Amino acid sequence: QQPVQSPQAVILREGEDAVINCSSSKALYSVHWYRQKHGEAPVFLMILLKGGEQKGHEKISASFNEKKQQSSLYLTASQLSYSGTYFCGTEKPEAGSYQLTFGKGTKLSVIP
Amino acid sequence: DGGITQSPKYLFRKEGQNVTLSCEQNLNHDAMYWYRQDPGQGLRLIYYSQIVNDFQKGDIAEGYSVSREKKESFPLTVTSAQKNPTAFYLCASSWTGVGQPQHFGDGTRLSIL
Numbered sequence: 653q654q655p656v657q658s659p660q661a662v663i664l665r666e667g668e669d670a671v672i673n674c675s676s677s678k679a680l681y682s683v684h685w686y687r688q689k690h691g692e693a694p695v696f697l698m699i700l701l702k703g704g705e706q707k708g709h710e711k712i713s714a715s716f717n718e719k720k721q722q723s724s725l726y727l728t729a730s731q732l733s734y735s736g737t738y739f740c741g742t743e744k745p746e747a748g749s750y751q752l753t754f755g756k757g758t759k760l761s762v763i764p
Numbered sequence: 765d766g767g768i769t770q771s772p773k774y775l776f777r778k779e780g781q782n783v784t785l786s787c788e789q790n791l792n793h794d795a796m797y798w799y800r801q802d803p804g805q806g807l808r809l810i811y812y813s814q815i816v817n818d819f820q821k822g823d824i825a826e827g828y829s830v831s832r833e834k835k836e837s838f839p840l841t842v843t844s845a846q847k848n849p850t851a852f853y854l855c856a857s858s859w860t861g862v863g864q865p866q867h868f869g870d871g872t873r874l875s876i877l
Contacts, residue, residue, distance in 0.1 A: 654806070682863045693854065693868035694807070701863050739806060743862065750795065750814070750860055751822065756806040 653677055655742045657755035664762050669728045672758045674740030676721040683716050683723035684741040684752060687734075694739060697725075727760070735762045766791045770855050770869035777842070777849060778877050785840045785872045787855035793867070794860045796838035800824060801852040801871075810853075813838055814860050842874065850876050 655676045664670055674683060682701045686694040700716035700723055711728045727734055737759045741752035768789045777783045789796065795814045799807040809822030813832040827846025832838055838857075842849045852873050856866040 684865065691871075693870050696865040696867065699863050699865060741807075741866075750858070750862060750864065751797070751809055751812055752866065753809070753823075754799075754807040756804060 654753055655740055655755040657738075657740060657758050659758060660756070661759040662761070664730045664734075664760065666732060666762060666764055667729050669726070670730060670760060672725040672727075672738050672740075672760070674723045674725070674742070674755055676742050678721065678742075678744055680716075680718065680721055680742050680744060682743040683714075684743065685714055685723075685725050686739045686741065687736045688739065688757075689736045697738075730760075730762045732762050732764065735760055768855060768857055768867055768869035770853075770872050772872060773870065775872055775874045776877050777874060780844045782841055782843050783874070785842070785853055785855075785874070787838045787840065787869060788836055789838075789855075789857045789867075789869075790836060791857055791867060792835070793857035794835070795858045795864075796832070797856040797858075797866065798822075798828070798830065798838070798840045799854045799856065801854060807854065810840065849874055 658673045684699050685697040688694040702718040714725045716723045737757040739754050739757045741754045771786045797812045798810040808824050811830040813819035829841045854871045855869045858864040858866045
């Protein structure tokens, strides 16, 4: 079942912060986050494994609440280069299967 | 440099034709995947393979076929049975196991003439 991302779209001015949420109705092993610029391949950002661990680098971080089956991606002091569509991919604990199910994406636009 | 190569970048198909999209990786990954991307729909899994000579259907396999004769290659055939093939197709690969990131190719955009 496809995870639900919110918001669907957001517009920020440079330097502003944003939070993108990803929710699943089923138990998860992990949540993956990717960013895709228009017409390009998705680029891996980070993986959150179950355990509530928060990960990140520089000004992009994420958390994973396994009890709520929810992950949030935090973008602080946004830059123009952060523009793109952000996808979460969820990994379920089905034996022998490591496939991801992706959300519909959140389009982030950063303007000067 | 290691990576995933998809070809062609753009492909046009006449109705009733089968077309094959190429995907090659030199990352030595065991698992490979094909996704279809439509505007506003995210990435939907067509087929995946975790080992040579074995593959499984994803969520939208109807009208598509694949083969995995070599570890490096996972071609996707869009058959004439796929009634709405116009989309952006992405190939990815990863190590098997929990929590392995997927690495994507640059995609093939397929259109119907």
